[in-house]
Amino acid sequence: MDIKLKSYLEENKIWYNVYPHPAVFTVKESKSIKEKIPGAHTKCLFLKDESNSFYLVALPAEKRLDIKSLKTKLNLKELHFASPEELKKELHLTPGSVSIFGMIYSLSVFLIIDKALWSSALVGFHPNINTSTLVLDHKNLVKFYNSISARKEVIEL
Numbered sequence: 001m002d003i004k005l006k007s008y009l010e011e012n013k014i015w016y017n018v019y020p021h022p023a024v025f026t027v028k029e030s031k032s033i034k035e036k037i038p039g040a041h042t043k044c045l046f047l048k049d050e051s052n053s054f055y056l057v058a059l060p061a062e063k064r065l066d067i068k069s070l071k072t073k074l075n076l077k078e079l080h081f082a083s084p085e086e087l088k089k090e091l092h093l094t095p096g097s098v099s100i101f102g103m104i105y106s107l108s109v110f111l112i113i114d115k116a117l118w119s120s121a122l123v124g125f126h127p128n129i130n131t132s133t134l135v136l137d138h139k140n141l142v143k144f145y146n147s148i149s150a151r152k153e154v155i156e157l
Contacts, residue, residue: 001128037124
């Protein structure tokens with residue numbers, strides 16, 4: 001686990017369980033390890049709009065993001081995937097390890113969490129590396145969400 005993330009979680013009294021596993025880079029690859037890990041299976045997408053603002057979208061792994069609908073909800077003209085270089089600069093992450101926990105590095109990225117994940121009893125995300133999954137119960141997800149200073153919102157995607 002990312003050392004800064006571990007310290008951040010400890011400082012904010014956010015409790016979790018860690019499940020080590022082989023590196024996974026896609027939702028398809030993660031299906032093989034998911035059966036051994038409790039909680040909602042998730043994915044995070046790093047997006048960018050026409051004015052170079054960034055969005056981190058967390059949703060159930062099997063759910064397809066309707067980008068058109070999200071653009072409408074956010075009143076945007078354009079919304080597309082950001083580059084790996086932008087991901088590294090904004091959240092200190094690399095493709096395959098995109099996670100809500102990258103938000104500890106940013107004040108400018110807008111975090112969007114799907115209501116379906118928000119209402120889950122347990123959720124799992126990479127702890128900024130793709131060789132383990134960090135599982136939080138809802139109470140600790142709320143603590144993490146509230147600890148972030150950046151713009152954030154829970155919406156139906």
